[in-house]
Each structure stands twice: as C-alpha cells, then as structure tokens.
Amino acid sequence: MKTMKVEYAIIGAGTSGLGAYSRISRQTDSLVMIQDGPYGTTCARVGCMPSKLLITAADHAHDLHTSDFFGVPASGQVEGRRVLERLRRERDHRFVARNLDYVDKIPAHHKLEGRARFVGPGRLRVGESVEVTAEKIILACGSRPAIDEVFAPVMSRVLTSDTIFELEDLPRSIAVIGMGVIALELGQALHRLGVDTTLYGRSGKINALTHPTMQRQALDVLADELEIHPSGQVLRTWEDGEGAWIEYEQANGQRVTQAFDRILVATGRVSNLDRLGLEHAGVDVTESGAVRFDPHTMRCGNLPLFIAGDATDDLPVWHEAYDEGRIAADNALHYPDPTPTARRPPLMVFFTDPQIAVIGQSFQQLQGREIVIGELPFASPRHVVWNKVQGHMQIYLDARSGVILGAELLGYQAEHLAHLLALAITHGMTAEQVLDMPIYHPSAEELLRDVLIDAQKKRRHHATGPAALASSA
Ligand SMILES: Cc1cc2nc3c(=O)[nH]c(=O)nc-3n(C[C@H](O)[C@H](O)[C@H](O)COP(=O)(O)OP(=O)(O)OC[C@H]3O[C@@H](n4cnc5c(N)ncnc54)[C@H](O)[C@@H]3O)c2cc1C
Numbered sequence: 001m002k003t004m005k006v007e008y009a010i011i012g013a014g015t016s017g018l019g020a021y022s023r024i025s026r027q028t029d030s031l032v033m034i035q036d037g038p039y040g041t042t043c044a045r046v047g048c049m050p051s052k053l054l055i056t057a058a059d060h061a062h063d064l065h066t067s068d069f070f071g072v073p074a075s076g077q078v079e080g081r082r083v084l085e086r087l088r089r090e091r092d093h094r095f096v097a098r099n100l101d102y103v104d105k106i107p108a109h110h111k112l113e114g115r116a117r118f119v120g121p122g123r124l125r126v127g128e129s130v131e132v133t134a135e136k137i138i139l140a141c142g143s144r145p146a147i148d149e150v151f152a153p154v155m156s157r158v159l160t161s162d163t164i165f166e167l168e169d170l171p172r173s174i175a176v177i178g179m180g181v182i183a184l185e186l187g188q189a190l191h192r193l194g195v196d197t198t199l200y201g202r203s204g205k206i207n208a209l210t211h212p213t214m215q216r217q218a219l220d221v222l223a224d225e226l227e228i229h230p231s232g233q234v235l236r237t238w239e240d241g242e243g244a245w246i247e248y249e250q251a252n253g254q255r256v257t258q259a260f261d262r263i264l265v266a267t268g269r270v271s272n273l274d275r276l277g278l279e280h281a282g283v284d285v286t287e288s289g290a291v292r293f294d295p296h297t298m299r300c301g302n303l304p305l306f307i308a309g310d311a312t313d314d315l316p317v318w319h320e321a322y323d324e325g326r327i328a329a330d331n332a333l334h335y336p337d338p339t340p341t342a343r344r345p346p347l348m349v350f351f352t353d354p355q356i357a358v359i360g361q362s363f364q365q366l367q368g369r370e371i372v373i374g375e376l377p378f379a380s381p382r383h384v385v386w387n388k389v390q391g392h393m394q395i396y397l398d399a400r401s402g403v404i405l406g407a408e409l410l411g412y413q414a415e416h417l418a419h420l421l422a423l424a425i426t427h428g429m430t431a432e433q434v435l436d437m438p439i440y441h442p443s444a445e446e447l448l449r450d451v452l453i454d455a456q457k458k459r460r461h462h463a464t465g466p467a468a469l470a471s472s473a
C-alpha cells in the first residue's frame with residue numbers, strides 16, 4: 001500500500017473540485033485531487049454543453065417547420081449522424097479540451113486517479129493500493145443518473161444523459177421517463193429532430209415552477225407540441241423484437257403499453273456521497289443519506305470536511321457548483337475559523353422552447369408573506385414580431401416595500417429577462433427602481449416593464465383595501 005500525507009484532499013475533479021483546486025493550489029503544495037473516471041467534468045462531457053449543442057441543432061430543425069409562417073418556406077431534413085457527430089466534435093474540441101488542458105497543467109503529484117472512499121476520519125483509500133491521509137477534505141464527488149429497478153429488463157435499450165450523446169445515430173422512437181429539466185430539454189430536442197418521442201411523468205407537474213397557473217401553462221404549452229403522459233407510474237418493462245416495451249398506469253387508472261427503440265431515463269440524479277463510506281468519516285448524515293452542512297461555509301458539522309457541487313443534492317446547477325468549490329476551499333484554507341460567504345439568489349433556467357426560469361424566491365417559498373403578483377402573458381410587441389407569444393410571467397413583490405423577491409417565467413428566451421431580474425434581486429431593488437431604467441422599443445424587456453407596472457398597480461390596490469390581499473393567494 002502506497003501512503004500519502006497531505007494537508008488538503010479534494011474528491012472529484014469536476015466543476016466544484018477544480019474550483020477548489022485552483023484556490024488551494026495558490027496557497028500550498030500539500031494537496032491532492034482524486035478523480036474517478038474521465039477528466040473533463042460532467043458539465044462539459046455529458047451535461048450542460050452537449051445538451052445545449054443538441055438543443056441548438058433541434059432549434060434549426062424546428063425552423064424548417066415554422067419559417068413558412070414568415071413567407072419563407074424551407075425544406076431540408078435532419079441527418080442524425082451528422083447532428084451527433086457535430087455535437088461530439090464541438091463538445092470535445094471546444095469544451096472538454098479546455099478542461100483537459102487545465103488538468104494537464106496540474107503537477108502530477110497533485111493528481112491521483114481512482115475511486116476514493118473513507119477508511120477512517122481523515123483517511124481515504126484510493127482504489128486498492130493507495131492510502132491518503134489528509135487534514136482537510138473537500139467532497140466534490142458530484143452525482144449520477146438514478147435508474148429505477150423497473151427498467152432492469154430493458155437495460156440494453158436504456159439511455160441516460162451519460163450515454164445518449166454517444167449514440168451513432170438518432171433512434172426512431174424514444175420513451176423519455178421523467179418531466180424534470182433533462183426530460184423536457186432532451187425530450188423536446190429529440191422530438192424536433194424527428195424522433196418519435198413520448199414523455200412519461202410521475203407527479204403531473206413541472207416542479208421547478210411552483211405557482212399553479214405557471215405549472216398549468218407550462219404543461220399546456222409543452223403538451224401542445226409533445227406527446228406527454230404527465231402523471232402515473234411505469235409498472236413493467238420488457239424487451240422483444242419490436243423493442244423495449246413500457247406498461248404505464250396513468251393517474252386515472254388507464255394503462256398505456258407501447259414499444260420504443262430506446263428509453264431515456266431522466267428521473268433525477270443521486271449524489272455519489274453514498275459510495276464514499278461516510279460512516280467511517282464521522283459525518284452527520286440525514287435519514288435520506290444527505291450530509292448536513294452550512295451553505296455559507298460548506299463545512300460539514302464541526303469536522304475538517306467540506307462539501308461542494310452536486311454532491312450536496314441542493315441547487316445542482318453549474319454556477320452553484322462553481323461558487324461552492326471556492327467557498328469550500330476558502331473555508332478549508334481558514335479552518336478552523338469560518339469565512340462565511342453570502343450566497344447568490346437562486347436562478348434556474350430550463351432551455352426548452354418556451355424556456356422556463358425561476359429566480360429568487362419561488363411562489364411556494366413566499367407562502368405566508370404579504371406579496372403582490374405582477375403577471376402577464378409572455379407576449380410583448382417584440383414577441384409578436386418573433387411569432388413567439390406562448391407563455392406567462394409572474395413577478396413577486398413585497399407588498400409593502402415593492403422589493404422584488406422572486407419570479408417565475410415561461411416564455412421565449414426567458415433566460416435574458418431572468419438575468420435582469422436576478423440582477424435586481426441581487427441588489428435588493430424595488431419595482432420602482434427597475435422601472436427607472438430606459439427600455440428600448442420594441443424589445444422583450446418591455447414585457448418586464450409591463451409586468452412590473454402591473455405589480456405596482458396591485459400594490460397600490462393592496463394598500464387601499466383588504467380585497468387586494470386575495471391577489472397573493
Ligand atoms: C444533462 C445535464 C445537463 C445540464 N445542464 C445544465 C445547464 O444547462 N446549466 C447548469 O447550470 N447546469 C446544468 N447541469 C448541471 C451541472 O452539470 C452540474 O451542476 C455540475 O456539473 C456539477 O459539478 P460538480 O463538480 O458537482 O460534479 P461533477 O462535474 O460531476 O464532478 C464530480 C467528479 O467526481 C468524480 N467522483 C465521484 N465519486 C468519486 C470518488 N469516490 N472518488 C473520486 N472521484 C469521484 C466523478 O467521476 C466526477 O468526475 C446539467 C447536468 C446534466 C446531467
């Protein structure tokens with residue numbers, strides 16, 4: 001057994017682990033970053049970047065069907081192999097390559113390859129032949145797709161986000177299991193690329209949105225284009241010459257049975273913490289196996305242990321992984337003195353068409369607080385020009401101060417209004433302050449202005465009569 005003694009160990013070389021590495025390596029040479037599996041990060045290899053490359057190809061395919069409206073009839077066809085080849089080329093040469101270049105420059109004695117697991121507090125076994133003793137350890141081990149047992153009989157046809165981008169060609173048909181962000185982004189893209197696509201949800205809701213109107217509108221708009229069974233349960237799967245069969249019971253008790261070329265399981269991700277042997281590390285674990293930590297320091301209890309990124313199960317998006325890696329590193333460097341960092345307001349964007357975005361506090365999180373809701377269909381003159389008028393938008397204001405607390409959006413390129421709102425929320429701005437800025441005509445930002453004006457009207461109404469209280473219900 002080879003042994004190593006270091007001050008800092010980082011488990012995982014993804015976005016959060018590399019962020020932690022960049023901080024700690026500036027201060028000391030006594031560190032090691034342990035990586036199981038390929039370098040390159042989940043985001044670049046199998047996450048954000050390949051999914052967005054696929055969606056962009058799908059947008060172009062969609063234009064073929066929609067440009068006739070503008071008097072510009074288009075013809076063309078999707079060449080699945082080329083779509084996937086281009087996706088991998090761009091992904092590997094532009095995004096993964098940049099990560100690998102960075103990793104290549106890391107000194108060899110700072111890198112260790114193999115799966116790490118705890119064998120005692122501060123003691124890690126890496127593979128079977130190396131033992132690392134570290135004073136401070138950062139858990140940046142990410143997550144993996146969850147696959148329910150019910151799919152065991154059809155595993156040879158099951159895809160996840162880890163494998164779908166490696167397909168040589170697009171499948172003829174696909175069942176997409178789940179109605180979360182991966183299912184909706186990839187399901188819609190595959191549909192637009194000509195794959196016969198059916199989505200199977202469980203709860204009947206798109207859970208990122210929390211206001212019932214927003215949830216209903218999102219499902220209506222997406223179900224207009226896509227074949228969706230929103231609520232029910234996959235009872236059984238099996239395989240024969242026709243493909244992989246799914247027997248699904250809808251919430252109303254009706255059963256649907258259908259065969260597919262492939263099944264994309266997008267039913268959430270599980271933290272890789274469960275493979276770390278945390279029971280040997282003296283860590284405080286919740287009933288569901290999550291680790292308790294302080295989000296301002298990323299420290300786990302009073303231990304010299306820190307957590308970052310998707311390993312936490314909380315806010316599993318790229319910019320949070322990036323921030324958390326750095327917060328964890330700073331607190332490891334200053335251990336035992338905490339250096340708490342204020343967290344940014346939450347921001348989540350689904351790259352569907354129309355897009356879904358949630359910024360700041362959701363409607364559900366604001367329950368019990370006196371708020372007014374500014375809301376309008378997602379349809380400014382600019383959206384009419386684009387022929388993109390589907391969707392709805394809500395902004396939540398503190399009823400007394402007019403401070404913008406949060407928003408839920410469903411609309412074409414909502415990501416841009418979402419970022420403007422994120423800026424306003426970050427700086428604690430009121431609706432009135434945002435309305436002071438110039439807004440060009442015709443622009444999508446006019447919609448933001450109109451929704452804020454609507455919210456302000458409701459605030460005035462709220463101040464003058466009890467009837468207005470209902471507007472926050
Ligand atoms: C399909 C998809 C699309 C996405 N799209 C977006 C998007 O558009 N925008 C966005 O903000 N976010 C998106 N995300 C989320 C984003 O990719 C993640 O939040 C981010 O990559 C998490 O980084 P991380 O460092 O926590 O984990 P990772 O990058 O997964 O790094 C963890 C690393 O640790 C390694 N590891 C695990 N266990 C061990 C062990 N025991 N020992 C050693 N190494 C170990 C893993 O192999 C992995 O390489 C997407 C995710 C997916 C799956």
Ligand SMILES: NC(=O)c1ccc[n+]([C@@H]2O[C@H](COP(=O)([O-])OP(=O)(O)OC[C@H]3O[C@@H](n4cnc5c(N)ncnc54)[C@H](O)[C@@H]3O)[C@@H](O)[C@H]2O)c1
Nearest residue numbers: 178179180181182183201202266267268316317349350351
């Ligand atoms: N645009 C983005 O930022 C982006 C894009 C892709 C992925 N991601 C990240 O990846 C993570 C994982 O995405 P995801 O879509 O897998 O998870 P998710 O948690 O967003 O959604 C999982 C969905 O699967 C459903 N589900 C669970 N079990 C089911 C079952 N047995 N049958 C049918 N449905 C079932 C859930 O009800 C839910 O709708 C996300 O939390 C997100 O942070 C982000």
